[in-house]
Amino acid sequence: MTNADQHISTKSVERSRIPPFAFVLTTCIGVIGSNSLALGPIAPEVARSLDVGAPAVMTASAVFGLGTAASAIFLGRFIDRYGPSRMLVIALLLLAIGLGASAAAPALPFLVTAQLLVGIAAGIALPAIYTLAAIVAPAGRESETIGLVLTGWTLSMVAGVPLSAAIADFAGWRVTFLVVAAAALIVCAAVRMAVVRGDAPQAAASSPLTALGVRGAVPLLSACAAFMAAFYGVYAYIGDHLHAALELPLSANGFIAAFYGVGFGSAAFLDRLIDRLGAGKLLPLIFLVVAAVYVAMAAASGSYKAMLAVVFFWGLANHLGLNVLIMRLTALSPTRRGAIMGLNSGVTYLALFAGTLAFGNLYSAASFFALPVAAGGLMLAAALCAALAPR
Known part of the structure; x- marks a missing residue:
């Protein structure tokens, strides 16, 4: 093989590597999953603090799900209009605000409203993340890239949920939401600083x-x-x-x-x-x-x-x-x-x-x-x- 052939082969290998940005998207999924899956385990502590029953606390989880569904259906189209990276940054900021409001909730209605905001943010973030995963995936490694991003759900289930429960035990459930909010801000900054080719607006909303x-x-x-x-x-x-x-x-x-x-x-x-x-x-x-x-x-x-x-x-x-x-x-x-x-x-x-x-x-x-x-x-x-x- 000539030096030119070796150079071309090396460039081909480099192009086929899964980009580091995919790991940022994996972490984004992990942060969203940590909120959506963590409320169940900490519900008894939240219920005791707000002086309500645990089933009442879980209405916040239901509202989160409905907010996510409505947001994804009616706001997901703006990902094509403004670009997935920009919309993901906005969604992660809203997510952090909603989580911070959840931590400060003085009563159940406030917590439910805050989780609705978190759901709206998640409804924008999730399709933006999956869209970006498809954009950054190297040719021939689409499944591996998307699979890597999907392991964020594993991250939230195996690490995020137990850690959230442990934090709630030792520091209180409000600190749990604050920690997840801080994680949302960190990944938001990582997305904001990343340079992603091919994420320009594609179509009118x-x-x-x-x-x-x-x-x-x-x-x-x-x-x-x-x-x-x-x-x-x-x-x-x-x-x-x-x-x-x-x-x-x-x-x-x-x-x-x-x-x-x-x-x-x-x-x-x-x-x-x-x-x-x-x-x-x-x-x-x-x-x-x-x-x-x-x-x-x-x-x-x-x-x-x-x-x-x-x-x-x-x-x-x-x-x-x-x-x-x-x-x-x-x-x-x-x-x-x-x-x-x-x-x-x-x-x-x-x-x-x-x-x-x-x-x-x-x-x-x-x-x-x-x-x-x-x-x-x-x-x-x-x-x-x-x-x-x-x-």
């Missing part, structure tokens, strides 16, 4: 419903709705099943979350296979694998050890499904990525609300065994929708 006209958007978003409703519907009640049916302490829920998070993060090592095999044909197959995991969960629901093993593979399969789904959606229309990813985040959080409610009724009427069975049925529907979507 239009009605969010126009993105539904993009070929392939409706079946993929339908698959997203089924996928997320299945996950949140089962995840919301698995802890109560362990405590009420298997008579395990509440600490057992922490291991369930940890095993899921480790499985979710471990799938990052498989992401490069997606780039080699192609996302188009893999998505229906991955959803079928997730359906099989739910069937296994139903069979294992009477054993805690078996549940831990199944939950690990649940996290692994869900990571692959979410990764490929985002790849498919961001590839539909480069000029409308923000609007499409806004719809994706909106559908996700509406599915959280609907799935938790519907599965709660099923859980009350039957038992936990029925939940993964129903989730498996939803995943079959998701696989069908994915198969119908044009590649």
Whole structure:
């Protein structure tokens, strides 16, 4: 090989490296996830401080989810108008303000309002992050890049949530929100200083419903709705099943979350296979694998050890499904990525609300065994929708 060949080869390798900015996006996901997942574990302490019941405190979490959904659907289109980096900076600033207001909340209505602001910020930030992940991904390493960014959810679940609970124990729940707010400001500064090529405004802001006209958007978003409703519907009640049916302490829920998070993060090592095999044909197959995991969960629901093993593979399969789904959606229309990813985040959080409610009724009427069975049925529907979507 000549020196010129070596120079070209070296430049090619450098171009194929995942940029450091992807790690900034991973941390952004971790910060958002730390807020959205942490309120549950610290709810008893918040309830005691504000002199209300724990279920009342969780209305703040519900309002956060609805705020995220509405914001993602109706404001996500401005990502295309003003550029994802600029909108992410604005969203992270709003997130920090909302978290600071949450820390200062003197009463529950104030906390609920503050979490609504946090939800609005998250609804802008999440589609902006996924859009930027698609922009900065090197050719041929799209799946690996998006998979790396998605491990931010693992970061929040395995590290952020336990750390938030520990801070609440030793310093109070208000300090927990202040710490997450400070983290939001730090990543905001990192995004502001970064130079990202290709994140310039792409299109004028239009009605969010126009993105539904993009070929392939409706079946993929339908698959997203089924996928997320299945996950949140089962995840919301698995802890109560362990405590009420298997008579395990509440600490057992922490291991369930940890095993899921480790499985979710471990799938990052498989992401490069997606780039080699192609996302188009893999998505229906991955959803079928997730359906099989739910069937296994139903069979294992009477054993805690078996549940831990199944939950690990649940996290692994869900990571692959979410990764490929985002790849498919961001590839539909480069000029409308923000609007499409806004719809994706909106559908996700509406599915959280609907799935938790519907599965709660099923859980009350039957038992936990029925939940993964129903989730498996939803995943079959998701696989069908994915198969119908044009590649």
